[in-house]
Amino acid sequence: MPTVPLDTPADQLRSAQLAAVRRLLAAVIPGNPFYARKFSGRDPREVDSMEAFARLPFTTKAELTANQAEYPPYGSNLTFPIEHYTRFHQTSGTTTGRPLHWLDTLESWEWLIGCWHTNFALFGLTQKDRLFFPFSFGPFLGFWSAFEAASRAGFLTMPGGGMTSTGRLRFLLEHRCTVLFATPTYALHLAELAAKEGVDLANSAVRAIVVAGEPGGNIPATRQRLEAVWGARVFDHYGMTEMGPTAVEAAGRPGEMYLLECDYLAEVVNSRTGLPVAEGESGELVLTNLGRMGSPLIRYRTGDMVRVATSPDPTGRSWRRLDGGILGRADDMLHVRGNNLYPSAIEAIVRRFPAVAEYRIHVDHTNPLADLRLEVEPASGDGNSLADNIGRAIRDELFFRVDVTAAAPGSLPRFEMKAARIVRTAR
Known part of the structure; x- marks a missing residue:
């Protein structure tokens, strides 16, 4: 569960985030070669306000790619000796053509699992749910972390690796799975196969579809099509292998994604100038993960365009919301x-x-x-x-x-x- 509840007043939330940033910098700057060089001459004790934090330089994917080329195969963004790391994952490489390799310590992995536990609560999942992951489990982070988190949280968790798409569809129906995790594209592909097989998915046990990895869940026409053919509620989820599970829709709040502000510090900047945008304007999302000490990212330019909702949250939650989810990529x-x-x-x-x-x-x-x-x-x-x-x-x-x-x-x-x-x- 989050250490900072969703209804924490905004000023207390920012204070907790600043304290987490200071702990992160104190741990990272001395021992992490990548950030020790990047933040050379900076004393983490001087970052005593959000304004001071915003003066730190951005981190970019191009930097990380170049660093891993210079120090293969994992780069120098490692806070601890290599013997401390237990998990390997990598990005898809679709935006740069070269996948980023990513290592996690046991402690960082536990932090990622905790982020997913927060997501499950926001989805409104119960112990009656059966979760299906219809993927071959390669080095992509999201499926591994979500699957392990779901199992630890007590859900009956079904892997779908090593099956054809038709086999996965039959498996889902046979085991009466209630929650499907997929890209929007693959969920539509399964629906296409179901139509050819004469299967009425709208009357299946599936009640929720968690989509991630690409746009679609936040595009009204795609969402409506998915919900119509599956007869299920679509939840959009946003995260990155190098960052972690970052934002998610909540039950009762379609079309908006909550930033997991207990675990991330988010900024929205003009993609050309790097300066903060005015409240309610769209801009590029910049993220800092506050608990992934082993391989952190500080002021990471995601390249994803967002707009923070300005209307009051009727649920009383103080975590910021992304209006319309991810609007697109700056480079797309x-x-x-x-x-x-x-x-x-x-x-x-x-x-x-x-x-x-x-x-x-x-x-x-x-x-x-x-x-x-x-x-x-x-x-x-x-x-x-x-x-x-x-x-x-x-x-x-x-x-x-x-x-x-x-x-x-x-x-x-x-x-x-x-x-x-x-x-x-x-x-």
């Missing part, structure tokens, strides 16, 4: 013939068409002005009229024309992990 914005948009804007339109089984975005940078083309795969048929209707909807709502073509049923790739739906052609 598409610049197409004078128009700037996040891929989620395309998905928000495409997912309103139930006949779409899958889609793919092509961005061609070979000309001075980038061109965008969209492939849509119908569940059946040739899809030409479907492509025309989607093209018209994009033109009417986004105010520019996109070439939309139909792909043959079953021709576009399916994804178990993070979907890679954007194909870029370089100059």
Whole structure:
């Protein structure tokens, strides 16, 4: 359970966070080579206010990638000798092309497990729930930490590795699982298979779907489609292998994600200037994990765009909320013939068409002005009229024309992990 309750007054919460930051810096600066060099000449005792903390330099993924290349294979962001570490994980590498390797001590792992226990409480899970994880358990952090946390919390926890997607679907139904953990893409793929098998998922035992790893849970059309075909409540979750489970929706509060402020210090900054944005404005999320001492991240620029809700929380919780969840990635914005948009804007339109089984975005940078083309795969048929209707909807709502073509049923790739739906052609 969180050490700082959700209804702690904001001033007491900030005071507790500052105390945690000071403990983190006191432990990290002397013994962690990465931060000892990065914060050279700084005395952690001088960080006596949030303003002083905000003067520390940012940490970026590019820095971490370069550091691991310089000190392979794990880099120098290790507070303790290597013998103290017990867990290895790595990122997907989809944003930089090179996965980050990440080690955790037993103490850091316990902290991660505690974050998930907080999440389970916010989801409103009970001991009657049966949790299903339909994934092959590779080095990605999220499934391991959530699975182990669920088992320790006393839930009947079902692994789905080593099965085909059809096998997983049958397993879920046979064991009457009530909570599914998946990417939005994979949850939709299972629904696609169920339709082909004549299975009515809306009448299954599944009552909740926890989605993470990609946009979708915060996109209304995708959420509505998932909830309709599964007959279940969707909970959006946000986290990163290198950071940990960071924000989550709560029962009764759809469309907003609570930052786990008992375990993280969050800032929102202008992605160009690095300065704090005004209250209620969107900006880049910057995070510090307060309990992952073995491999910490301090003022880490996530690249994810968010907007903190300004309306009072009717539940009385003081933890900040992300209005609309993750809005997009700063480096994912598409610049197409004078128009700037996040891929989620395309998905928000495409997912309103139930006949779409899958889609793919092509961005061609070979000309001075980038061109965008969209492939849509119908569940059946040739899809030409479907492509025309989607093209018209994009033109009417986004105010520019996109070439939309139909792909043959079953021709576009399916994804178990993070979907890679954007194909870029370089100059």
